[in-house]
Amino acid sequence: MAEKIATRHAYGESLEKLGEDPRIVALDTDVSTCTMSVIFGKRYPDRFFNCGIAEANMIGMAAGLSTFGYIPFVHAFAMFMAGRGYDQIRNSICYPGLNVKCIGTHAGLSVGEDGATHQCVEDIALMRAIPGMTVICPADGKETVEAVRAIARYQGPVYLRLGRLAVETVTDVDGYTYQIGKAVQLRQGSDVAIIATGLMAGEAVRAADMLKEEGIAARVLNMHTIKPLDEEAVLKAAEETGCIVTAEEHNVMGGLGGTVSEVLAEGCPVPMRRIGVQDRFGRSGDARELLKQYHICAEDICLAAKKVIVQKEK
Numbered sequence: 001m002a003e004k005i006a007t008r009h010a011y012g013e014s015l016e017k018l019g020e021d022p023r024i025v026a027l028d029t030d031v032s033t034c035t036m037s038v039i040f041g042k043r044y045p046d047r048f049f050n051c052g053i054a055e056a057n058m059i060g061m062a063a064g065l066s067t068f069g070y071i072p073f074v075h076a077f078a079m080f081m082a083g084r085g086y087d088q089i090r091n092s093i094c095y096p097g098l099n100v101k102c103i104g105t106h107a108g109l110s111v112g113e114d115g116a117t118h119q120c121v122e123d124i125a126l127m128r129a130i131p132g133m134t135v136i137c138p139a140d141g142k143e144t145v146e147a148v149r150a151i152a153r154y155q156g157p158v159y160l161r162l163g164r165l166a167v168e169t170v171t172d173v174d175g176y177t178y179q180i181g182k183a184v185q186l187r188q189g190s191d192v193a194i195i196a197t198g199l200m201a202g203e204a205v206r207a208a209d210m211l212k213e214e215g216i217a218a219r220v221l222n223m224h225t226i227k228p229l230d231e232e233a234v235l236k237a238a239e240e241t242g243c244i245v246t247a248e249e250h251n252v253m254g255g256l257g258g259t260v261s262e263v264l265a266e267g268c269p270v271p272m273r274r275i276g277v278q279d280r281f282g283r284s285g286d287a288r289e290l291l292k293q294y295h296i297c298a299e300d301i302c303l304a305a306k307k308v309i310v311q312k313e314k
Helices: 007-018 038-043 055-066 078-082 086-094 109-114 123-128 141-153 200-212 231-241 256-267 287-293 298-313
Strands: 004-006 024-028 048-050 071-077 101-105 134-136 158-161 166-168 184-187 192-196 218-222 225-227 244-251 272-277
Touching (some): 007 101, 007 141, 024 038, 078 086, 078 158, 109 287, 123 158, 123 256, 134 141, 192 200, 231 256
Parallel strands (some): 134 158
Antiparallel strands (some): 004 166, 184 218
């Protein structure tokens, strides 16, 4: 693993580079220094719009701009993008299929001291349920750069989920390529498959290394795209390893675990465990300590992996 960087920081630098395309515009809800859209705003002030604390209005403005050929990137904390903006995202962007990119930062428990009102663990479930919406959650800074480039080229609505916490770079592996809807294998293994998204990809890699010391070969799939899900990779992992563990910084209901469960139930039922927030709200505290308290760390992935291996061997 290489340097630590928050995905939101990598995003801000990438958005600035995209600004060379005059079609790119950025809208923010008075939190640009947090979402890092401020970097774009300083370089391209004529294409940056601070809409104030008015997420719904911002999304409506973006919808209008997109009909004139612009490619709007709209920014808010994930809790307020997916929560306050849901109606407008559904009806003003996704229903007509407009080319708007919704950037939800500060997602998950790792917002830390901001507490339950800001720790969004429902956004993936909300966004993936909207017809036509693509949902992406990059693992690290390097992958964020690739994802931003990809969604700028992609025609249609996208929800990009970013974090506040600096995370290790785990996608610096040989042969890494980024493609929307295609999982990336970070570790080989035939005993169990760990499918992770966002910062949990780093925890999954750490868990695989810990399991290796015990003679267990764990495959790690970085599922950066939740929708459309790479069903082929999920089914292949299930068939070849016989058991699955999912890992996400999100409610296990409706997120990555729920999505993978749906695919396995129809295509290849195998023993499975879901590591994530167990249908609870977050709470204020140190980000890393919260991940431990909510049992979504490498150690928890290891325990789940051992349990599903026992299940498949019965």
